[in-house]
Amino acid sequence: MEQSVVSVDVVTLRFWPDDPGVTVGVAAREHEPFTGELALPGVLLGRGERLVLAARRAVNTKLGVPEAAIGAVGQLVTFDEPNRDPRGPTLSIAMWAVVGIHEGPARWVSFDDVPPLAFDHNRIVEAARGHLSRLLWKDLPFTKALAGAEFPATRAVDISTALLGARPDPANLNRTLAAIPGLERTTERRRTKATGRPAAVWAFESAE
Structure with a gap:
């Protein structure tokens, strides 16, 4: 053969x-x-x-x-x-x-x-x-490599939309992010080009 x-x-x-x-x-x-x-x-x-x-x-x-x-x-x-x-x-x-x-x-x-x-x-x-x-949002090495050590919520929406093929429900996405070990929602808000409005920033604990 x-x-x-x-x-x-x-x-x-x-x-x-x-x-x-x-x-x-x-x-x-x-x-x-x-x-x-x-x-x-x-x-x-x-x-x-x-x-x-x-x-x-x-x-x-x-x-x-x-x-x-x-x-x-x-x-x-x-x-x-x-x-x-x-x-x-x-x-x-x-x-x-x-x-x-x-x-x-x-x-x-x-x-x-x-x-x-x-x-x-x-x-x-x-x-x-x-x-x-x-x-995405489950495998930490993949998620951190793609999203970065910290990212505004709008970037999380962009990543999810690209891979899922549809825009995620914001409330569901926030719950998903909140459940990720080592990822926390910070008090910082960051303005992005996508919306022009300040968005909440999420960061992994290891981010300096």
Whole structure:
């Protein structure tokens, strides 16, 4: 039986201070198959290489994100469709990564505006969105990497809207935030571009 190779494909997320919402990084492929077509950053898993290291390598080499700007990384789901890669059977392990501010050639698109991508990467993005929406406000490494050590309530709304695909109920969101271990609503209020009105600021206990 022909053996499958393993690829690591990364749904890379950006949510910088001036970004209105969460975006996903894609870039044109430099090699066959699908040369010139947009795709998620991906690499073949090296012998003895850990998934997180492979994911960081993919984000660095395919999106041009400096190693220092790559924050938290985690695993999502596996795609095992035998014909997903024209080169032969390839098992894809989808990962997520959150990146900080940097300069690079990647194109950043919202979940609602993802262009046609090579391989089955549109399917990966779609599946990842559902998984990430369930991680948000529950998985602390993911939540802190995306939201930051502190954030105004309006930013929490922006993150939730991007991943859920719908604007959350404010009262429910506040209850969700209040239940997160180590996250507290501060007495500070911060004006944001989105509303122009001061919004309550939430902060993790470790924030200095």
